[in-house]
Amino acid sequence: MREHEESITLLGNNNVKYSSDYNPEVLETFENKHPGNDYFVKFNCPEFTSLCPITxxxxxxxxTISYVPAEKMVESKSLKLYLFSFRNHGDFHEDCVNIIMKDLIKLMDPKYIEVWGKFTPRGGISIDPYCNYGKPGTKWEDVAFDRMTHHDMYPEKIDNR
Incomplete structure (x- = not known):
């Protein structure tokens, strides 16, 4: 058995329970085999749901989660289960994306990460919060600042989502 396989318990497990409440403890990591390379890993979750904390x-x-890994990487099935755990979680859109980013920073300590939520309209308005982080004292701190200050300068075409 490889070293990283010992820490991964969800992948291939048919008896996985889907948490109905926010659950960052479900997240798992594995070793990045290329920590000396800078590269992006991107996840798209088109079926994210949460609850309005008021209504x-x-x-x-x-x-959308994009990150540049350092030593650890998030295991995708655990990420899926984690995102599913927001289903009954009541928080504003902006809070959800920031919570996701902070949980992944705590889990992996990535070089860089960004999280973007593209929420469907409610009351005729869509909200698309974006947050990012670059590891302090590295070039990625500068990348984060640059991406934030130039974020969404060219908005995408909206086709009623």
Missing amino acids: GQPDFATI
Whole structure:
């Protein structure tokens, strides 16, 4: 058995429980085999749901997570289960993306990470919060600042989502 396989318990497990409450403890990592290389890993979750903290109504979004790994990487099935755990979690859109980013920073200590939520409209307005982080004292701190200050300068075409 490889070293990283010992820490991964969800991948291939058919008896996985889907948490109905916010659960960052489900997240798992594995070793990055290329920590000397800078490269992006991107996840798209087009079926993210959470609850409005005021009305309790569901909010739907595509969550995009892009990160440059350091020593650890997030295991994708655990990420899926983690994102699913927001299903009954009541928080504003902006809070959800920041919570996701902070949980992944705590988990992996990446060089760089960004999280973007593209929520479907409610009341005729869509909200698309974006947050990012670059490891302090590295070039990635500068990248984070640059991407934030130039974020969304050219908004995408919206086709009623």
